[in-house]
Amino acid sequence: MPPPAPARPDVTYRTAGDRALLVEYGPPLPVDLGLNFFAHASARHLEENPVRGILEVAPGLRSLLVHYDPETIQHDAVIAAMDRLHQEIPEPGSLVLPSRRVKLPIAFDDSTSREAVERYQITTRPDAPNVLDGNNVDYLVRSNGLPNREALYSRVLESEWWNAFTGFYPGLPSLLPLDPRSELVAPKYNPARSWTPEGAVAFGGPCLVVHPIESPGSYQLFGRTLPICDLVRRPRAHRADPILIHPGDRISFYRVEEAELIELRRQVFEGRYDYDIEPGRYAVADHLAVQADPAIAAEAAKRRADRVAAQELVKIP
């Protein structure tokens, strides 16, 4: 049975000051990758068919922020241009987006991430319920209704992760799983953590992120990977752009021990490491086919139910 063809999403325009317009696609919830695909298709279509006065666009999970110059194009004309553009985009199910595949090593529950959690407990909030026993990994396992740490790691390793958008800090990707069975959800720290190591991998809300620079953060830390941003250094593979992971890229992780990760990170800093990047495209139809597979859908639904049940039991701070 072919998957049902998704309709074009409803569009909500929201004024974001006198120089920007926030364009939202579909309903606020649940998280729907299809809306993100549509946002990327809109951004790309606008790039290929520029509108005079529209300066830049920045995607979100289900939105686009459109910056414009009000002295060149008026608010109403921006809306009219976006309306036209949404009609010109192909049916969502037939979208094919540029998307590279990037493979990154990950060391789970590494000592640097643990140190960040430890620092938080000492300096910020010793009794934070979301750093259970000083470890975010165990908290993630419990709050997602998983049997053990290995189950959490498998979810991360088994799916490709779609970069829904880059933002917050320079080069920080917000990744969603292309395999619905790998959906995980995590509450954010309250208050935020003042230090997060570069390369830290973390969950917050429905997103997996990789920290490009040392910075504050509020997501649950569970591992570390390679540097993904080259703002001041010059590792190889960042030559074309200092940002390694572009919006719409697909990331997959392979497991390494911490000692091996440290060696690979050394190679990056010494300019000897070649990142594993494969150019390509991604067809939304592939995602729809996975979603429509009855076995996958049933398993994803069961896992979601387990997660919701666990969240009833685990106190969210």
Add this chain to the structure above:
Amino acid sequence: MTQTAALEVLEPGLQTTVQDYPGRRGRQSLGFFPSGPVDSLAFRLANLLVGNRPGAAALEIPLGRFQAGVLAPGRIAVTGPETSVTLNGSPVPQWESVPVETGDVLACEVLRGPGHRLYLALSGGIAVPEVFGSRSTFLLAGIGGLDGRALERADILDTFPSTPSRPRRLPVSLRPTYPTAWEIEILRGPHADPDFLTTEDFADFLAASWRCDLSSDRVGIRFNPHRFRWARPSGDVAGGHPSNLLDSSYPPGGILAYGDVLTVLGPDSNTSGGFAVIATVASASLWKVGQLRPGRDTVTFREIDLDQAAALTAHVNQLLDVKALS
């Protein structure tokens, strides 16, 4: 282009940085907010006074304390709140271009009255390398400006060559004023009532006098906590607090409801996140947040519409017309 060593920093002050206007644009989808001056009005006027393009790189001096030795002849202009500015110990005026000679010592005193940031432009503009299209310092990422950091004692600032320009002065009647109780023009949304805040919440937002928090900086200008009622019980999967939503990109000058704390997104802020932006400062009024004194000043927000915002922009553009300078 040959560059001349123009200033040696003797006293760098609290966190003096090199900035340019409009900063690092066109890269928000890669996670860059623009950086640049928090008060872009005083900044651009300083450049115009010394004969630079409004976009030349110049200094932002929070709290005003700064001293430097002059290494080459040229012109300088100091704009922003009133303070004591001296050249070799003798007072020199603000809001006009002042000739300087090699060996002079320029000093700006700490700000004692209202207003929070001074701007110092040098003829030719500060010559630091462009990073991703801008010379602005972005402290968190350690890029732009002078080695991506705030100025330190003994730093040398170079300038580009400049052609001699006439002395210029901004008439007193055209200078911005710096009160202790501010009124800042905003536009409603993108995430206001009735979907996010209640109508009463938004009325409270406009009626209240907000105190600028001590922790305000280039990243964000924060206000006293306030518990809104909110039009929804929670942010669901996006987070527990009703201010949480699925992440989207933020507009510069957006007023974020970060839980119970309102924050105006500054030029070095994060570019996106999962919180409601209940209002956005009108672009022509955004300079005002650069002059709010942390821990001291208060703000009321006045709602305007797009036509009024365009009129404000036209007014600011008039100020920035070289012909207005005498």
